[in-house]
Amino acid sequence: MSERFAEAPRPSYRLIPSQFPPIGLFDTVTRAADLEAVMELVGWTNDRLVADRIQRLARDEWVYGSPNASIVMAAFLHVAPGGMRFNGPDLGAWYAADNLKTAAAEVGHHLRRETVARGVTTMARTYRSYKATLIGDYLDIRGEQTLRPDVYDGASYAASQVLGEEVRSSGGAGILYNSVRLRGGVNIAAHRPRNIRDVLQADHFEITVFAADRRIDVRKLASRRRQPKAGA
Secondary structure: OOOOEEOOOOOEEEEEEOOOOOOOOOOOOOOHHHHHHHHHHOOHHHOHHHHHHHHHOOHHHOOOOOOOHHHHHHHHHOOOOOOEOOEOOOOOOEEEEOOHHHHHHHHHHHHHHHHHHHOOOEEEEEEEEEEEEEOOOEEEOOOOOOOOOOOOOOOOOHHHHHHHHHHHHOOOOEEEEEOOOOOOOEEEEEOOHHHEEEEEEEEEEEEEEEOOEEEEEEEEOOOOOOOOOOOO
């Protein structure tokens, strides 16, 4: 089959559970050598998986010295044990969506699976949203559900992880694909940290799911403003 490439939607959106607070380890370091020293100082290299993963990234792919660099690097260094759709367990990727509705459908699916696994009827979780510009040309497999049914499998990531790691090893930017969780939605798996630009934290949302049905409730939370001091 012929391969197509396209740019990612701009901007793109990502939701991260608020229970994992942003730690600006990479944001203020200006040299790769300093970064390794800081990682060791704060204990990141005590986690052998994290230490091994950063060595799998070429140094010219490391992101540091810019706002929210730590958020980007965490996506590649902190990986689900079995990997995700387009990455195995050895190195992560930056997953994003064309809009917040698609992003909510994706995280809501995984939250519902957790709800069922825990044997509870409903779960709610708070997420931080990030907006970013993804540069590069992405392998475009949108509309290829019939041609690539194994890659679009709703339950198994076996074939899609193989494709994703092939794209990464070939030097590709990543993959542009239809959302499996929301009809009409578009997702991106970005395999190059340096291609993730202008990352901005935006609103917080509470997402509620139910074990017995596919409904996802999304509630935007009020911005937290500093209260004036007494007598001010």
